[in-house]
Amino acid sequence: MVSDGHETDGGSADQVLTSLGYKPELMRTRSTFQVAFMSFVLASVPYGLATTLYYPLVCGGPVDIIWGWVAVSLIIICVAASLGEITSVYPTAGGVYFQSFMLAPESYRRLAAWITGWLYAVGNITITLSVNFATALFLVGCVNVFQTPDGQNVLEGSAYQVFLIFLGITLLCNLTFAIFWTFIGVIAILITVLVVAKNGRHSGAYVFGHFEVNSGWVPGWSFFVGLLHAAYATSSTGMIISMCEEVRAPATQVPKAMVLTILFNLAAGLLTLIPLVFVLPDIQELILLAQPVPAIVLSAVGNSGGAFALLIPLLVLGVICGIGCTTATSRCIYAFSRDGAIPGSKWWKVVHPKLDVPLNAMMLSMVIQIALGLIYFGSNAAFNAFSGVGVIALTAAYSAPIVVSMIEGRRTVATGSFFLGKIGWACNVVSVGASSPILGIARVSPALTLS
Incomplete structure (x- = not known):
């Protein structure tokens, strides 16, 4: 790999890290494909869009679902390109906070x-928390495609049930470090709902x-609130x-992975959303549900x-x-602790000698998430608040080094x-200009009833 003199392999990447004042401690074992896969997994667009479909359904319906996704994706491409330029100069696990330090x-x-x-740290933790909580709520919705003979949900979805499911998912995510999964199942959903479409299209x-x-908001503002989805x-x-120090050539691999992943996610999102909207049941009924996607699939298939x-x-x-x-968050906490910015840093900056992961940082993140849960x-x-805080914190953190x-x-x-030249300037302007509306949207998210 050629990177215009920055680094061509793990050894020279470690030299760059050393020149930035850090001792290489993590193994550089991730290839370009693995970085792109990791970036794609972090977004998991079909899942992320499925668990938050309530927002655009309430705020604008199909237009908000489809065109809101396209608009935000185009903005995020600019954010990824802007951060990619900076990361190619400062490829460390410290990410945006180290970049802000070096540029200011x-x-x-x-x-x-x-x-x-x-x-950045708060954003990482709360986004991970909201992902695991969303999975717990989504599981409840999936189980309740089954009904009792008298038409009641088979799983009540009480607070303690949701919390125990969330606890199990959080523990699983912290015990498992790598899983490969095919998206054939997701494609099967889309094909099946369109072909069967029991209630029409x-x-x-x-x-x-x-x-x-x-x-209840005016149409224009309502549309923008729906973009939280x-x-x-x-x-x-x-x-x-935050994975830069485990990548062989981070100055080139990570920026490319960020930008290309957004392009793939844009396509994957449309592939997920358009078929679901074609078979959408009555919106007035869907907005009564915390997780409408299981109901949409059940309506289309007609069989629990x-x-x-x-x-x-x-x-x-x-x-x-x-x-x-979880993996990315642990690296974020590890890097921030390495600079002494977190109380008890001497514990959280330790890399486990056998597992080659910052295990203590991972456990700290897990305990905080469970406590917040x-x-x-x-x-x-609570889920609205978790997702809102995560979006606010990460959006602000991404904007800082760009500004x-x-x-x-x-x-x-x-x-x-x-370096993207004049295109980079345009991406910077779009990234910073769009950050304020996104922050405003996320701030009002708890006002939406999603339980």
């Missing part, structure tokens, strides 16, 4: 790094042009940067057993997504192997 003027670089680092005009507001599914874009079987791939994909987020006993809007790079005239990124 000396007078406030420590403050910039400290704020960005905590936003909508017209193309409905799928791509029907706009229906049930949120897409913002949540793409919020993990920059988390892959068949619907549950088709939903299993999404459940497994949710667990895989949780594993990916207890909030669900007091509020059924600092623009302030310094992009002189530093011009030395990198992923």
